[in-house]
Amino acid sequence: MHRIAVLDDYQSVAADFTDWSRLPEPTDVVEFHDSVDGEDALVARLEPFDVVVAMRERTAFPRSVLERLPNLRLLVTTGMRNKSIDIAAANERGITVCGTGSQPTATAELTWGLILAVTRHIPQEDAAVRAGGWQQTIGGDLAGSRLGVVGLGRLGSQVATVGQAFGMDVVAWSQNLTDERAAEHGVRRVEREELFRTSDVVTLHLLWSRRTRGLIGADDFARMKPTAVFINTSRGPIVQTKALVDALRENRIAGAGLDVYDQEPLPADDPMRTLPRTVLTPHLGYVTRSTYEVFYGEAVEDVAAFLAGAPIRVIDPA
The missing domain is CATH 3.40.50.720 (NAD(P)-binding Rossmann-like Domain)
Structure with missing residues (x-):
């Protein structure tokens, strides 16, 4: 047997x-x-x-x-x-x-759940209503804002399409992305520095590899607007975790939506669990x-x- x-x-x-x-x-x-x-x-x-x-x-x-x-x-x-x-x-x-x-579509759908949850403060407002409160926050707008897609592959291109439906200006960057490939999806390719500096939402859609491990770091978060949010539904190790934690704790970015982490399941004492202005999901992209x-x-x-x-x-x- x-x-x-x-x-x-x-x-x-x-x-x-x-x-x-x-x-x-x-x-x-x-x-x-x-x-x-x-x-x-x-x-x-x-x-x-x-x-x-x-x-x-x-x-x-x-x-x-x-x-x-x-x-x-x-x-x-x-x-x-x-x-x-x-x-x-x-x-x-x-x-x-x-x-x-x-x-092929589940992770892209969750990405938009996180974007909306972070920009409109949905978890906070839900908790406030249940506690007897009313209108605690002011949300951001997607229409007319810029979506920066890091990695325009199968998932990134789906996310870009939805961003366009929301009326967003969609730009993209990855190490091998060409102008022609971006144009096929109605997206404009920009350099990495411009994407992080000008985007209102930055969303990560890269494969995890030796080349991408720790790719997103302190310099990238330093370039982001204080009103911008960061979304990661790819893999935790692509991002330098300390750099993201510091950016959130020092109020240098407006928030983050995270579905992936360096260690999963996320340890009970992990500092990620206490980060301000975050929406955390337990790697539900494929679930x-x-x-x-x-x-x-x-x-x-x-x-x-x-x-x-x-x-x-x-x-x-x-």
Whole structure:
């Protein structure tokens, strides 16, 4: 019998989106609804399993962990990119790594939820009304303001389109963005300094890589208007956290909407939890019903194909 571990099922819903009975061989499936700290605890939890289904980059699988999981034969990640898995090390140990598809619009939608929540102070006003208050803040306007999109790929271009629908002037920058590519989306490419200096909303949509780690720092926040807000639904490590914390605590920017962090889940004593003028969500960008249907449904397909000797959606080392 194959033992399958389903990780980071925080909402206890994985079983609702899967049908493990489709597998060609008997299995024992265990869903874990929490995370563990440290490699020793992770290894102790996963040592009995030959198949692991990982949710995005919640749980890291470096070489040091993979070498201590002698029973592991298949590692499935939701999505086709996962920087937390050492795929080369897995392959060396005979561990197949497979991925799944994803829902292409969920993160862009959450981005606009954060933009609206921060600029119109929705969480504060909601709390005030529930406490018996009324009209505590003055919101900003989107129409006629400037949206700066850092990274005009699949997600960034969706966010840019919505910004245009709001009547915003949309500009974009990334290291490889060309004028022609920007124009295809009705956006004007500007230099990095101009984007941060002139935008009323700066939203980040870059892939996490060695090149982008720590890319956004103190100089960028120093250029922002004191009335501007910063949004990050990409990855926490792309931003130098201390620089963002300092900018918020020193009132140098108006606010931030954050869905991603250096460490996830966010530790209970993390200073991010006490930052002023912020809206914080627990990496919900991908967390929608349609996304989970794809993630868990295709995870079962991956396991079934592997057990049948014909793995699909195999991820090779970059």
